[in-house]
Amino acid sequence: MSNGLKQQAFQVRYGLGAVVAVVASLAVGVLVDPNLTFRVSYAVSFVVLAAVGLAIIFGIMGVINLAHGEFILLGAYATTLSAVKGGLPLPLAMGVGALVTALFGLTVERVVISGFVPNWIGRRTVGRDLITPFYDRLADSMVATFGLSLIMTQGARIVFGNSIEQIGVPFGSTAGYPDYRIALVGVAAGVLALVYVLFTQTTFGTRVRATMQDEETAKALGVDTERVYMVTFAIGSGLAGFTGALFAPLLSMQPTLGDQFLVEAFVAVVVGGASVVVGTSLSGLLLGPVDALFSDQFGEFAGRIALLFAAMLALRFLPGGITGVVDRVRDRIEEGS
């Protein structure tokens, strides 16, 4: 068998294997202890949904968006306001939340991350660029987006006060557990599947990965790499907004609601490594239960500490994150066969 086919067979075999294993343990779990199963699956989905937007932006652009939590805040507020004040049905309001955040992200990319707008102005006034793009400048991008997160939190406080009216939780409950949270587990799986298809099975995805691997060559082959980054940032932001929209009925609407998401997302990306789908889903499966267990036993704060501790362990023992481990295991198996 050729290497390429082997690789594909590996992905299909183990990818499907992993999905089957997860579904099977869910089925068993539901029969044995439905409430615990729901709690753990929800915790996993929380990590996945919190992280996916951040992971895309980090994995593809090398930018850590510390305003990620505030992008989620924006999605949650836009959803809540268009449902409560605008009277939109919830699914539509969630679409608005995701879209508003995607457009906001697009603006941030043009004005801050790529420096397009300031440089456009700079070239026409002082005759030179004013800032260097933040692509692949981890520390600088963290400083810039941290500033943005402070502005957004304070901005929300000034405009909307310390809290806004909340949307009620839709649906009933099963085995003492809210159906809405169970539905979120399915949504998380769906989001991962969509992201996987977008980045591996479409022409756009191929262009994005080419840009990631060798920007100069991609450009020389006619790819507008600026636009690739711009769209990628908008997609990552839109997903953050969608996460905010999904959790809007479950959270109290305060300007600081993004904090809990940022911690989990940041840890998940550190633990997951560069691969968006594999990394995010595996670190969700690892961190979700850790968070659920510690939070259950010792409260939310302990859960947060446990996560950070897990991240430190991961940094120490898994350079390259889970993605790196998966790659090494795959190489080992391929050599063996």
Added chain:
Amino acid sequence: MTVLALEDVTVGYDTPVLRGIDLAVEEGEIVGVVGKNGVGKTTLLKTAMGLLEPTEGTVTYDGRDVTDDPPDVRAREGIGYIPQGRDIFPGLTVEQNLQMGEHVGGDSDVTRYEEVYDLFPVLEERADQDGGTLSGGQQQMLAIGRALVGDPDLLLLDEPSEGVQPSIVDRISEDIRAINDELRTTVLFVEQNLGVIRTMADRCYAIDRGEIADELTGPELTDEDAIAQYLAV
């Protein structure tokens, strides 16, 4: 008709590497550029592609001033670029690598998969394999195929023989001649291998000390010493 022209081009990084370069490539030609390591051959091709901006002078493509056009625009207008060291995308499959070349010459909707697979059957056999798993010679074929798929009018080729087995080197030079013959693709290439220069070039510029030192045509191209003086270290 002149396909590509550099007029009085000065270009470099912090300090100029090339100064006052005048060079023209006519439609249907295969033009070589020779010169020692580090003399600025790659710099020259990158300037033609738009990856580097000259500090002085102009670059014209198809009769239009493209000095300010970014590389992706030039690619879509029909310039195919094959970087030194090949630079295929290692994590994309062979087929996806080729797909990335479809934007080259973007305005014409022609794709040349059949011709590319005829020239390099190994690419079809290994279509689903990751580019990074190919041998050096196969990666060079992939890089050439990728630049050809979108049907470019001009091919910029940076040291195709570098790091490729001698037996494959001859094949690749003949392939480039065939491409030029059959697809009417104009070629500007950079090379240090005498054999490749002699098989491929209709005409040849020699760069020395940042300037065009000589232009070799016809019989001079078969005169080893005439070329070798610009290659010796």
